[in-house]
Amino acid sequence: MKVGLDRKKIVETAANMADEKGVSNITLKLLANELGVKSPSLYKHFSGGLDELNKELMLYGWCSLENEITRVAVGKAKDDAIFAICHTYRSFVSKHKGLFEAMQWYNMYQSKEHLQATQGTVSVLFQVLEAYGLTEEQKVHIVRMLRGFLQGFTAIESHGGYGNPTSLDDTFDFAIKTILNGISDLQRGAK
Amino acid sequence: MKVGLDRKKIVETAANMADEKGVSNITLKLLANELGVKSPSLYKHFSGGLDELNKELMLYGWCSLENEITRVAVGKAKDDAIFAICHTYRSFVSKHKGLFEAMQWYNMYQSKEHLQATQGTVSVLFQVLEAYGLTEEQKVHIVRMLRGFLQGFTAIESHGGYGNPTSLDDTFDFAIKTILNGISDLQRGAK
DNA sequence: ATAATATAGCTAATGCGATTAGCTAAAAGA
DNA sequence: TCTTTTAGCTAATCGCATTAGCTATATTAT
Numbered sequence: 185m186k187v188g189l190d191r192k193k194i195v196e197t198a199a200n201m202a203d204e205k206g207v208s209n210i211t212l213k214l215l216a217n218e219l220g221v222k223s224p225s226l227y228k229h230f231s232g233g234l235d236e237l238n239k240e241l242m243l244y245g246w247c248s249l250e251n252e253i254t255r256v257a258v259g260k261a262k263d264d265a266i267f268a269i270c271h272t273y274r275s276f277v278s279k280h281k282g283l284f285e286a287m288q289w290y291n292m293y294q295s296k297e298h299l300q301a302t303q304g305t306v307s308v309l310f311q312v313l314e315a316y317g318l319t320e321e322q323k324v325h326i327v328r329m330l331r332g333f334l335q336g337f338t339a340i341e342s343h344g345g346y347g348n349p350t351s352l353d354d355t356f357d358f359a360i361k362t363i364l365n366g367i368s369d370l371q372r373g374a375k
Numbered sequence: 376m377k378v379g380l381d382r383k384k385i386v387e388t389a390a391n392m393a394d395e396k397g398v399s400n401i402t403l404k405l406l407a408n409e410l411g412v413k414s415p416s417l418y419k420h421f422s423g424g425l426d427e428l429n430k431e432l433m434l435y436g437w438c439s440l441e442n443e444i445t446r447v448a449v450g451k452a453k454d455d456a457i458f459a460i461c462h463t464y465r466s467f468v469s470k471h472k473g474l475f476e477a478m479q480w481y482n483m484y485q486s487k488e489h490l491q492a493t494q495g496t497v498s499v500l501f502q503v504l505e506a507y508g509l510t511e512e513q514k515v516h517i518v519r520m521l522r523g524f525l526q527g528f529t530a531i532e533s534h535g536g537y538g539n540p541t542s543l544d545d546t547f548d549f550a551i552k553t554i555l556n557g558i559s560d561l562q563r564g565a566k
Numbered sequence: 567a568t569a570a571t572a573t574a575g576c577t578a579a580t581g582c583g584a585t586t587a588g589c590t591a592a593a594a595g596a
Numbered sequence: 597t598c599t600t601t602t603a604g605c606t607a608a609t610c611g612c613a614t615t616a617g618c619t620a621t622a623t624t625a626t
Contacts, residue, residue, distance in 0.1 A: 186592060186603060211583065224585075225604045233585065288530065299538050324541040328528070329550040333520065336527025339479065340519075347490050350515040358557075359520040365560065366553035377574060377621060402612065415614075416575045424614065 187220055191229050194219065195244050198237060202282030207241070210234075238286060243301050245287040249276050250304035257308060263364050265312045270334060270360050277338035284342065288335070306331070313367075322370050326363070333359060378411055382420050385410065386435050389428060393473030398432070401425075429477060434492050436478040440467050441495035448499060454555050456503045461525060461551050468529035475533065479526070497522070504558075513561050517554070524550060 197218055201210050212234060216223040230236045256272045257265045277284045287301075306327060313323045337356065340346055346355075388409055392401050403425060407414040421427045447463045448456045468475045478492075497518060504514045528547065531537055537546075 189603080212585090213583065221603090222605060223583080224606085227585075228603055234583095288534075299536070302536060303538075321541055321545075324539050325546045325549045328531075328537055328539075328543075328546045329524065329553065332528030332531055332550065333524045334527065335531060336525065337519070337523030339530075340523060340526060343479075345490070345493060345522075346519055347494075348515050348519075350512055352519075354512075355516045355519045358516045359523065362520065362554060362557035362560075365556060366549075369553075369556065380574080403614090404612065412574090413576060414612085415577085415616095418614075419574055425612095 189219060189221065189225075189229060191240065194226065194229055194237070195240050198241055199244060199280070199283050202241065202286055203280050204282065207238070207282045207285045210237075212237075238289060239298070241283065241286040242289055242298070245280070245283040246301040246305060248280075248283075249273065249287070250308065252276055253305060253308050257312060262312070262315050266309075266330075266364065267360060269309065269312065270330070270356070273334050274338055274341075274356060277342055281342045284338070288339070302331075316367055316371055318367070318370055326367060326370075329363060329366070333363065380410060380412065380416075380420060382431065385417065385420055386428070386431050389432055390435060390471070390474050393432065393477055394471050395473065398429070398473045398476045401428075403428075429480065430489070432474065432477040433480055433489070436471070436474040437492040437496060439471075439474075440464065440478070441499065443467055444496060444499050448503060453503070453506050457500075457521075457555065458551060460500065460503065461521070461547070464525045465529055465532075465547060468533055472533045475529070479530070493522075507558055507562060509558070509561055517558060517561075520554060520557070524554065 194215070198210055198215055201215060201218065205214075212223040212226055215237075216226055219226075226237075227233060230240070232239075252272050253269050256268045260268050309327045309330060310323060313326060318326070337359065341352060346352060385406070389401055389406055392406060392409065396405075403414040403417055406428075407417055410417075417428075418424060421431070423430075443463050444460050447459045451459050500518045500521060501514060504517060509517070528550065532543060537543060
């Protein structure tokens with residue numbers, strides 16, 4: 185007793201468990217067990233129970249992704265930076281399938297707090313886009329397209345939804361290149 | 376008693392319920408209630424219980440989407456057809472947020488049967504791409520990119536994840552156009 | 567038409583995990 | 597040292613999924 189838990193330790197353990205067993209298979213009982221504690225004790229740290237834990241898991245996931253992305257984008261610009269960010273995103277998802285599932289649940293928990301969750305990641309993208317001399321609106325389109333593609337592609341990939349034997353790496357790079365071309369077109373004012 | 380249920384009626388009711396309350400809030404109790412029956416009775420139609428129901432929900436969703444997409448693509452070719460398909464996909468999701476959630480769960484249920492679920496939708500896309508004279512591999516890349524973008528964009532949109540006031544319609548059309556440009560580049564053999 | 571069989575739906579019972587209530591002892595502070 | 601907080605515990609409640617076994621309606625065969 186008096187194990188000395190805190191929210192951080194709990195969330196991290198839950199994140200690992202999510203990656204191992206899938207986020208929907210996390211139970212307070214299992215989690216408590218893993219932490220050497222009984223399940224009701226977790227309410228001392230998460231009064232909102234399982235719901236609150238899932239919310240924290242989501243925030244934790246986006247925060248981790250933001251950190252990885254920010255780190256990899258340091259010292260890179262333009263297409264280089266975008267490539268690096270996209271690859272980091274994809275590899276993050278492949279390493280954290282369970283956590284990524286939780287990250288997509290910012291539906292159940294809609295509020296400013298949760299909209300902000302993705303904000304960090306989004307703002308890194310915006311910052312990189314500064315270098316291209318686009319209008320605000322154009323940047324918004326690009327960021328949204330990138331986010332949409334990244335989330336969809338990685339979700340499908342991590343669920344084994346792409347059946348064809350063709351290389352997924354090639355598809356991924358092709359897609360990024362296509363989006364980068366879209367940026368070029370905007371720069372040179374193509375319709 | 377002897378209400379005369381069948382799987383179809385149950386799945387359709389569940390689909391509506393998913394769209395109203397969210398797929399995670401479907402309980403056999405509520406569903407049975409809605410159908411004028413007690414929850415254990417549902418096991419006579421779905422021996423696998425809630426799991427099997429969710430699986431059927433997923434299959435039903437992809438099948439519905441495939442139908443809508445196929446119907447709208449009749450008599451259209453190339454960019455026209457792709458635009459129409461994408462818009463249909465997006466509007467399907469906005470009309471069926473709950474069902475769409477279920478459709479994304481083809482992870483829990485991975486098997487050939489479930490990989491086939493998306494197959495119908497995918498093959499419509501392939502068919503449309505025939506007209507562009509691309510290689511098999513190029514078609515695979517395009518289809519994957521389209522699927523990734525469509526799923527990600529609509530998921531984020533339906534969760535209210537795009538916070539900016541800029542028009543989402545514009546972003547959507549911009550993205551499709553960008554992908555269509557990618558097709559053109561492939562045709563003319565751009566690097 | 568009648569008897570035999572199958573089955574949709576029901577009630578009662580089980581089980582499990584989330585959550586709540588109330589207790590206790592370790593830790594922090596006056 | 598005395599008080600207060602609080603992390604963790606046990607016991608109890610609740611709701612929902614699921615199972616077991618019953619019954620009456622349909623269906624099929626005779």
